[in-house]
Amino acid sequence: MHRGNRHGRSEAARQAVLDAADDLLAERGFAAVTVEGIATRAGVAKQTIYRWWPSKVDILLEAFTQDMAEHLFPPDEGDLGTDLRAHLHRLALFLTESDPGAVLRALTGQAQHDPELATRLRTDYLGQQRERDRQPLLRAIERGELPADLDVDLAVDELVGPLYYRVLVTGEPVPREFTDHLVQRFLRN
Amino acid sequence: MHRGNRHGRSEAARQAVLDAADDLLAERGFAAVTVEGIATRAGVAKQTIYRWWPSKVDILLEAFTQDMAEHLFPPDEGDLGTDLRAHLHRLALFLTESDPGAVLRALTGQAQHDPELATRLRTDYLGQQRERDRQPLLRAIERGELPADLDVDLAVDELVGPLYYRVLVTGEPVPREFTDHLVQRFLRN
Amino acid sequence: MHRGNRHGRSEAARQAVLDAADDLLAERGFAAVTVEGIATRAGVAKQTIYRWWPSKVDILLEAFTQDMAEHLFPPDEGDLGTDLRAHLHRLALFLTESDPGAVLRALTGQAQHDPELATRLRTDYLGQQRERDRQPLLRAIERGELPADLDVDLAVDELVGPLYYRVLVTGEPVPREFTDHLVQRFLRN
Amino acid sequence: MHRGNRHGRSEAARQAVLDAADDLLAERGFAAVTVEGIATRAGVAKQTIYRWWPSKVDILLEAFTQDMAEHLFPPDEGDLGTDLRAHLHRLALFLTESDPGAVLRALTGQAQHDPELATRLRTDYLGQQRERDRQPLLRAIERGELPADLDVDLAVDELVGPLYYRVLVTGEPVPREFTDHLVQRFLRN
DNA sequence: CATTAACCGAGACGGTACGTCCAGTCTTAGC
DNA sequence: GCTAAGACTGGACGTACCGTCTCGGTTAATG
Incomplete structure (x- = not known):
């Protein structure tokens, strides 16, 4: 066989x-x-x-990379608020509800003890994910919805940081109201 | 002996x-x-x-709790911006530079695999820490610098979430400009 | 327990x-x-x-040494032929029929691949056993049944050698007739 | 290639x-x-x-059989003592000094754990070898040097047994004096 | 003279046992 | 009554070989 x-x-x-x-x-x-x-x-x-x-984390990393591959492309509805709300909500669901999300949480945990894994995780996943996280903002800049000189990386940190914080640190749920609120506060600025 | x-x-x-x-x-x-x-x-x-x-994480938890005990009380200078900037900066230093910060990172990592530890960590540390994080905001509400109906917990998530995100997820440094910027964005709202 | x-x-x-x-x-x-x-x-x-x-052969060696400890003391009936016949027969039974004999055969086999074990086996067992094998001859010399200048070690080789040869090499049985015959040939000399 | x-x-x-x-x-x-x-x-x-x-011992067995093939044919000088002394000495050298002798010792060792190998070894080697060992005696009987009713197999056991015993069990050297002595004792009978 | 079957090397596969490390439990003697 | 010491069961680690299994390439008799 x-x-x-x-x-x-x-x-x-x-x-x-x-x-x-x-x-x-x-x-x-x-x-x-x-x-x-x-x-x-x-x-x-x-x-x-x-x-x-080489090790069991490599297995999880490969399993995760494979499972996660096509997920999480941010929608493009032509409106920043709509896109951000949808994207953050899907990210929250991914992290809290999905199997690959559970693997990612475990790997992120392990990465706190293992700098080499931390590097690999950033290379294999976070880089791509951050790129996806930037997309709605970049498109909004193109459309003129956001100023051209916006610090996009900082904005991403502000938008997704609280989300990861809840998932990884406080363990509180991440309901749609929460992500919507984050978007609202971001847009009001 | x-x-x-x-x-x-x-x-x-x-x-x-x-x-x-x-x-x-x-x-x-x-x-x-x-x-x-x-x-x-x-x-x-x-x-x-x-x-x-009961286990080695309990040792680390106790070591951490002891080391961390007196740290991180937020300053009270009578000005929200000043207090927040100082507090976030000290939190960032604590998480990235100090020995108890390293223990906390390790424990937070382990907590991703161990729900019971996660609970204990929240009870033993995060509860108190969040209370400290809330102080500057509560005082500002008392002083009338912030509206009385502010969702303080949400505000804390917005302020410290990006910081933990950098520490635990992206591994990027957390310079004073970053924390100052977070405060600036928060206050502008 | x-x-x-x-x-x-x-x-x-x-x-x-x-x-x-x-x-x-x-x-x-x-x-x-x-x-x-x-x-x-x-x-x-x-x-x-x-x-x-240190290894599994050490276990067998210890098991063997313990089991074999009190066995095989040659009888002393005051007559060389009687003593030798009895001793060789008991040795043959030990080697071919007993459990410690089976262990000894296995260890002797393994010793062919393992010089260190060979040395240990000789130290732990063969030395003592040869001393026992010599006893009937030494007593006969004392009694005057054998000449004082007899090469005792050579005589032992002649008496037990064919026995081990059958056990370890040809695999033929070692009946009482065979051991008796060896003794008879030895005494006729 | x-x-x-x-x-x-x-x-x-x-x-x-x-x-x-x-x-x-x-x-x-x-x-x-x-x-x-x-x-x-x-x-x-x-x-x-x-x-x-079928297995690695088969390889060794074949290697051994090939290497050993033409060795050890006992000389025929027309005198029993001369022939036996020469034959035993050559057998001793073969077992203790030669490469195929080392293989044979290893196989004999392994045969203590492996009855099937023991059988094969006896079929493939020992049968022929014993036949060669018998030759000097058979010729001596023909010449009238030995009685016709001699138990040839027993005599072979007496002659080669002590030799194998030294090689496989005690590990003592097998010098020419030893083999000569065995022959002398055999002939004196 | 092209086919093609028998043999070759390479090496991945499911297994078994190796010898090591650490977890967590237990018992004792000494202070 | 707590301590240091350390033996115990248990289980996972990562490695070495076992014997089995394809596979693609090489060669020489056959068609």
């Missing part, structure tokens, strides 16, 4: 590992994400895991 | 454990904070640790 | 390990004597095994 | 495997004789090994 051969790795094994890691995280928490557990659940040998991933 | 006696726990042992945990975290990172490592470094038996702390 | 404490190791664990190793060898052969298998069967943690024994 | 063809196995690969196994045993001991190690050293695929040999 397995497809090990000179043409390279088994896609079936790869996917089974990623799925197993995801499932273990979702069902039993980060502490249950062990290489042995993944191997058993995926029906894969440990060596196969170590052959392709 | 050990101070076995029938009169209660050894304060020397307690402090040695807390110091050892702090030092290990600072010098060799969270992964090096093991109960055995702490015991060896502190010159203490593992059992002594387990007698007084 | 376990008795780990500062006074030293658990005798129960020690004996369980030795028994498990013995049993595995007897029941399922040398290939089944794995540290993990011993640990499981003995109801002991692997770490406990590695704490006290 | 490889010689794939439809007409049978590659002799080059076969010989490379046998040499690699021999060399590994001689240089790094039995524990280093692994199928992977042999394959790497021989520049051969593991599959090629498994195609032709």
Whole structure:
């Protein structure tokens, strides 16, 4: 059944590992994400895991990157407020409700102990995500809705910072009223 | 050297454990904070640790709470802008530069994998800290600088959220310009 | 139930390990004597095994030494032929039929790949055994049954060599006729 | 480099495997004789090994059989004492000094854990060797030097048994005096 | 003279056992 | 009664080989 051969790795094994890691995280928490557990659940040998991933966080990182790939492109309705409200709300749902969001929270947690992972996480995910976060603002500048000299990065920090803060620090829910309020305060300025 | 006696726990042992945990975290990172490592470094038996702390995160939590206790009381200069700027800057320094800040980052990271720790962290630290964060705003309301119906919690999220976001997520520095800018934007509203 | 404490190791664990190793060898052969298998069967943690024994052959060596301790003291009936016949027969039974004999065969086999084990085996067992093998001859010399200038070591080689040869090399049985014949040939000289 | 063809196995690969196994045993001991190690050293695929040999001991067995093939034919000088002394001395040298002797010792060791190998070893080697060992005696019987009713097998056990015993068990050297002495004692009877 | 079957190397695969590290529990002797 | 010491079970770590399995390339008899 397995497809090990000179043409390279088994896609079936790869996917089974990623799925197993995801499932273990979702069902039993980060502490249950062990290489042995993944191997058993995926029906894969440990060596196969170590052959392709340096550590278990690399598995989660790949699983996350794959799952998250097409998500979170901000909508473009032609109105800054509409776009921002929709985007922040979707980001909040992603972080608090989705499986890849749970993986991201776990990885962000682990990154506090592991600078190398922190760097990788920023390279692999945050860079792209911030680019997506900037889109509504950049389009608004083009449309003249926002001044051309706006500090976009600062604006992004103001908009998404409180959201991540709730998710990662206070653990409070992030209802639509909250994200809408953030947008409202931002626009009033 | 050990101070076995029938009169209660050894304060020397307690402090040695807390110091050892702090030092290990600072010098060799969270992964090096093991109960055995702490015991060896502190010159203490593992059992002594387990007698007084349920787990290693409890040690860090206690070490952190002790170190952090008197810090971060927001100044009261009688002016909202001045107070907020000073407070946010000190918070930023605390989170990014201080040893207890490093412990807090590590604990916050661990809390992403450990809901029980998350709860404890909020109880033991965040509650108090948020109260301190609210002080400048409450005083400003009393002074009439801010409207009485201000949603203070939301305002705190707006002010400190971007700061934690930089510390925990993007890893970017948090210079005084950044915190000043946050205050400026907040006050302009 | 376990008795780990500062006074030293658990005798129960020690004996369980030795028994498990013995049993595995007897029941399922040398290939089944794995540290993990011993640990499981003995109801002991692997770490406990590695704490006290450097390798699995050390376990077998200790098990063997303990089992073999009081065996094989040659009889003293006051007659060389009688004593030698009895001693060789008992040695043959020990090597071919007994559990410690099976362990010795396995260790002797392993010693062919492991010079250090070979040395240990000679120190721990063969030295004593050869001393026992010499006893009947020495007593016969004292009684005047054998010349005082007899090369005792050579005589031992002649007497037991063919026996070990059958056991270890040809695998033929070692019946009483065979050992009796060896003695007869030796005495006729 | 490889010689794939439809007409049978590659002799080059076969010989490379046998040499690699021999060399590994001689240089790094039995524990280093692994199928992977042999394959790497021989520049051969593991599959090629498994195609032709059921296990690594089969490789050693074949290597040994090939190396040993023409050795050890007992001389025929027409005198029993002369022939036996020469034959035992050559056997001692073979077992203690030669490369195939080292392989035989390793195989004999392994055979203590592996009854199937023991059987094969007796079939492939010991049978022939014992036949060679019997030759000097049979010729002496024909010449009338020994009685016709001599138990030849027993005599062989007496002559070579002590030699194997020293090689496999006590590890003592087997000098010419020793083998000569065995012959002398045998002839005196 | 092109096909094509038998053999080759390479190497991924599911497994088992290795020897290590740490978690968390337990027992004892000393102060 | 608390302490240091340290043995204990348990479980995950990362590594080494096992024996099995494709695969693409090489070669030589066959068609």
